[in-house]
Amino acid sequence: MKVLFVFSGNSRVFAISPIIQAQAESLRKLEHIIDYFPVKGKGFGGYLSNVPKLYKCIKQGDYDLIHSHYSYCGVASALATKKPVVCSLMGSDVQESGLWKIIIRFFIKHKWRKTIVKSEGMKTELGIDTVEVIPNGVDLELFKPMEKKDCRKVLGWDMNKKIILFASNPERPEKNFSVARQAINNLDFADLELQIIYNKPHKDIPVYLNAADLLLSTSLWEGSPNVIKEAMACNCPIVSTDVGDVKWLLDGIEGCYITSNDQNDVADKIKKALDFKGKTRSREKLISLGLDSEHIAKRIIKIYEVAISKTSGERKERKAGNSIYRRLYNKQ
Numbered sequence: 001m002k003v004l005f006v007f008s009g010n011s012r013v014f015a016i017s018p019i020i021q022a023q024a025e026s027l028r029k030l031e032h033i034i035d036y037f038p039v040k041g042k043g044f045g046g047y048l049s050n051v052p053k054l055y056k057c058i059k060q061g062d063y064d065l066i067h068s069h070y071s072y073c074g075v076a077s078a079l080a081t082k083k084p085v086v087c088s089l090m091g092s093d094v095q096e097s098g099l100w101k102i103i104i105r106f107f108i109k110h111k112w113r114k115t116i117v118k119s120e121g122m123k124t125e126l127g128i129d130t131v132e133v134i135p136n137g138v139d140l141e142l143f144k145p146m147e148k149k150d151c152r153k154v155l156g157w158d159m160n161k162k163i164i165l166f167a168s169n170p171e172r173p174e175k176n177f178s179v180a181r182q183a184i185n186n187l188d189f190a191d192l193e194l195q196i197i198y199n200k201p202h203k204d205i206p207v208y209l210n211a212a213d214l215l216l217s218t219s220l221w222e223g224s225p226n227v228i229k230e231a232m233a234c235n236c237p238i239v240s241t242d243v244g245d246v247k248w249l250l251d252g253i254e255g256c257y258i259t260s261n262d263q264n265d266v267a268d269k270i271k272k273a274l275d276f277k278g279k280t281r282s283r284e285k286l287i288s289l290g291l292d293s294e295h296i297a298k299r300i301i302k303i304y305e306v307a308i309s310k311t312s313g314e315r316k317e318r319k320a321g322n323s324i325y326r327r328l329y330n331k332q
Contacts, residue, residue: 001304002033004061006054006068006077009038018202019136019226020069026137026297035061039073047072054080065304068112071096071104078111084307088116091223091244094125113307116300118223119245132303135224135245137296138286143206143233145279151211161193162274165212165236167205167227168219169198176218176241176261183218183266209234214273218259218266219243229291232256232282237273239266249289255280 007020016024016036024034037057039050058066058081066085068074074087093104094117108115108128115131117123123131152159164184170177184194197208209215209230214237217225222244229249231238237255240246250256255276257269286292 001064001301002035002062003027003304004035004037004058004063004066006037006039006066006073008070008073009040010042013199017069022139022202022293023136023297023300026139026293027300029294030297030301032301035063039076044072044075047076048079051076051080058083065113065308067304071100071107074112075103075107078107084113084310085111086114086116086303086307087112089118089122089126089131089223091118091122091221094122094223095221113310114303116303120248121244122223134296134299134303135229135291136226137291137293138226138229138233139293140233140283140287142203143209143230145235145283146206146210148210151207154207155211157195157211158193160191162189162191163193163195163212164270165208165215166194166196166217167198167208167215168217170196174220174222176220179261179263179266180216180218182263183270186263186267187270205230206234209236212236214239214270216266216270217241217243217246218261220261222246229286232280232286235279235281235283237276237280238282239269239273249285250282253280253282253285256282 005020005024007017011017027034037054039047041047041049054076063083066077066081066083068077068085068087070090071087071093074085077085096104105126105128108126108131116134117126117131118135120133123133149159157163166177166180168175184192195212215227215231217228217240219225219241220243224245228238228240228246232249238250239257239259240250241261242258247258250258255273257273259266259269
């Protein structure tokens with residue numbers, strides 16, 4: 001199968017989002033051809049200006065299917081081609097309100113052959129039963145347990161500190177960093193240290209996760225946060241707010257805790273996670289849920305096959321309808 005990935009090309013850090021690139025690589029391992037089309041431009045108008053270039057790219061590439069990531073790219077793709085379009089809504093899309101949410105719902109129902117969301121919560125928010133829930137998978141060969149002391153030596157981190165990892169841009173409002181900072185200040189441990197990382201090469205993230213004593217996430221909302229699943233693959237203790245599918249992911253795992261957005265509750269859960277000491281068994285849970293990248297890639301391929309067959313079926317129906325019309329017309 002030959003697929004074109006359409007995604008935002010506006011990042012100043014990554015030419016391709018690590019999440020999107022990882023998904024493409026998992027599909028390539030199953031011997032499918034994946035090409036990229038980065039959409040560059042600001043705002044909806046900027047995305048629409050890419051439609052002619054996208055049309056030309058799709059025509060020249062003779063793709064079986066277009067897979068767009070985020071709603072703006074999905075709308076641009078649907079306007080650029082009659083080929084089947086699958087659109088992945090990544091989390092922020094369902095937070096939209098007003099006219100844009102109406103547009104998204106219209107394209108789900110009438111333009112995109114299949115729509116993928118990352119969690120059941122996103123599906124509920126949209127209120128459309130036909131969307132498919134498929135979280136991003138984790139490369140278990142890359143994300144795996146490693147010796148903490150070896151990872152700290154690579155990073156130059158103090159071996160004697162209790163290190164909390166905050167793996168998000170603290171300037172993004174939805175990451176709610178102020179609560180994380182306040183909770184850590186409340187603990188007032190002399191040997192406690194906060195490490196903030198973001199915009200790091202994806203291949204380096206496992207070292208950070210294995211070097212930390214716990215991963216802390218205080219987000220106000222998420223779809224299906226990848227760093228949570230990546231931490232699970234490394235058996236890293238986790239403290240997270242109840243966003244996206246996190247509660248489902250961490251349910252029953254010792255050393256992993258769900259917290260509210262209250263700074264005192266966050267501090268209490270951090271203390272419990274630090275008292276846990278050692279590795280969790282969350283990797284086993286991740287595997288049992290089928291969230292490895294290969295398993296997710298196979299589910300995505302099934303979505304592609306349905307989207308393509310649906311398009312073929314509609315074409316046959318149109319041809320049959322036209323044939324009946326011509327016969328009736330000729331009899332007159």
